[in-house]
Amino acid sequence: MSLSDTPDEAASAIFDHNSHPHEEHHQSHHSHPSALSHLHTDPTATVVAVVEPLDEYKALDKKTSPSTVSKSDALPLASPPSSASPPSSFHATRRPVQKGFWKKRLTIHPGFEGDPREELSRFQKGLILFVISQAGCLGGFSSTIYFPSLVQIAEDLHASRTAINASVSLFILFIGISPLVTSSLSDRFKIRRVIYICFTIIFAAASLGGGFSTSATGLTLARVFQAVGAGGSSVLGAGTYPEEQGTSMGLMFLGQYLGPVLGPPIGGILADAFGWQSTFFFMAIVSIVVVIELFFFLPETYREEPKDVLAAMEEKGEATQGEDLTPRKNPRFNPFQSVLLLKYPVVLLASIETGMVFALMFSIETIAPVLFTNFYNLNETKVGLTYLGAGAGAILGSVLGGKMSDLSLRRGRAKNGGELLLEDRLSFATWIAGFAIVPLGALVFGWGAQRHLSIAAPIIGFAIYNFGMGLVLSAGAAYLVNCIPGQGSSATAAANFLKMVLAFIFSLIAQIIIDHVGYGSYGIIQAAINIVCTALFYLVKLKGTSMRESAVRKEQALSS
Structure with a gap:
């Protein structure tokens, strides 16, 4: 299953912020925290899963209490059937609320009874995937579509390269902030569809404003609101299992890169033929089409579990991996709450690596x-x-990185007697990429440009860098979403925020550094930074288990 940057999340599911995947628990004297939680994507994409796991909450419709649901009953349909079939109570389910065609689409909070993952047909899920993928591509597409015309824009607006680069840098900064706001709005008001539509409309209006800009300041403001609008496509939930999540993250980033890959060629053709303004008008047209599709084809899928069920399962300690089952009453609107997770070393070290490797790549794009x-x-x-x-x-x-990450996790689980250890996800390929492939790409790009070698040198160098980055990000992002049980969404949002802040900084200063030291020296700086950050990330491989346990204890103390 693929998606839409972006990227990127068999994948993560939009269908329910509080939908709960079920998987067999492996318990031992030392249990390691592992969670699959909600996923917030950076900057550009959304991924949807169509796995249809059985849900123990179905049993509650037959007056079955959480304590009577055995772990063997909670088998995903995606897994091979076992000899023990689920009890008949699993077939009882609530149906979606049926409303009129226009009423459902004009109601701000139409609600959804039952589990969207199971109530919706495969065709409906496929249609939702198709529409949401397009919305998720807007950020990645718009982030690069005007890159080929940056020189033309600077000349036309009589602006310095630094001023034009500010529009690039502020875009990437606000596309990191926007998902924090939209996800908090979604949780606060328990809606998703309206947020998608409203923020995509903001994106469309900002794109029109960019096309009519007559100064660098106007262009920069338009880019900021484009970034805010693109952040609306990051409101989603989760629905995959840890052993599948490397592949899911790989698919997420695959989708995220479709926008950036297609953006420059299309933008270059448009700018060459019609001027740089046409790239903004093109994005406005695309986003208006997406708004229409969202209005007609995207249902509201936010569903909150009954509070008494959540409390009962939390008391018995039966929360499945990746579920945030703590009932929250009247949550305060605080979009930056998730950023506080960076205080935990396990989240900070992983976020530094995934953020820096992306930020330096984005500086090359700039x-x-x-x-x-x-x-x-x-x-x-x-x-x-x-x-x-x-x-x-x-x-x-x-x-490749996602698949190799999943394979490494499964092999580690087999060696551990069936016990899931998240650090096994960080495979040998991750370290080869961080210590060798990414630095090599930076050096080939930098010195190829410095020596004015064949144009193939910087192009190949950039491709090598991005290949290594893909290996690192797919494993690192899958690790982050599981590292603190019940906080996968927040950990991912925190990492995404740090990533965009770093991208903002390096995209702003990259040209200044090159003007002083040259492309070759900047390649050396990039290689050195990547090696240091990978070494810091390797501490997670060595000490991640104890760091995660410490973070979980502190989070539990704060919530008690």
Whole structure:
């Protein structure tokens, strides 16, 4: 299953912020925290799963208490059937609330009874996936579509490169902040569909504003509101199992990169033929189409579990991995609450690695148009085509990295006698990518540009970098979403926020550094930073279990 940057999440499911995947618990004297929780995507994409796990809450419709539901009853349909079939009470389920066509679409909070993952047909899920994927691509698409015309924009608006780069940097900053706001709004008001539609409308209006901009300041403001609007597509939940999540994250990032890969070629052609303004008008048209599709084809799928059920399961300690079952009364609107998880070393170290490898990549994306225009004399169309190699590398790395991460986790589980240890996900490929592949790509790009070698050198170097980045991100993101039980959504949002802050900083200063030390030295700086951050991440491999246990104890103390 794929998605829409973005990226990217068999995948993560939008269907229910509080939908609960079920998997067999493996308990021992030392149990290791592991969770699959809600996923907030950075910057650009949404992924949807169509796995249909059985839900023990169905049993409650037959007056079955949580304590009577055995773990063997909670088998996912995606798993091979066992000799013991689920009890008949599992077949009892509530049906969606039936309303009129227009009433359902004009009601702000139509509600959904039952479990959207199971009530909706495969066709409905596929249609939702198709629509949400397009909404998720808007951020990634708009983040790069005007890159080939950055030089043209600077000349037309009589602005400095620093001023134009500010529009790039602020976009990536606010696309990291926006998901914090939209996810908090979703949790506060228990809605998802309206948020998708409203924020996509904001994106469409901002795109029109960008096309009519006559100054660097106006363009920058338009880009900020584009980023805010694109963040609405990050409101989603989860529905995969830990052993599948590396692949899910790989697919998430695959989707996230579809926008950035297609953006520059399309933007280059449009800018070359009709001027840079056409790239913004194109995004406005695309987003208006997405709004129409969201209105007609996206149902409201937010569903909150009954408070008494949640409390009962929490008391018995029967929360399945990845579920946040703590009932919350009147949650305060605090979009930055999740960022506080960065105080835990396990979240901070993983976030530094995933954030830095992305941030340095984004800085290359920002400086590439100037390089290929000034040194290789390419027009906007050809500049856009140079990004295809980087996109191909990222897609290949994400898919392979996710699968290798899942394989490593399954092998580790077998060696541990069936016990799931999240650190096993961080496979040998992750360290090869962080210590060797990514630095190699940075050096090839930097020195290829510095020596004015064949244009193939920086293109291949950027592709190598992105391949290694895909390997790192797919494993690192899957680790983050599970590292603190019940806090997967918050941990992912915190990591995404740090990633975008770092991308904002490096995209703003990259050209300044290059103007002072050159492309080759900047490649050395990138390689060195990546090696140091990977070494910090390796501490998670060595000490992650104890760090996670400490974080869980502190979170439990705060919630008690």
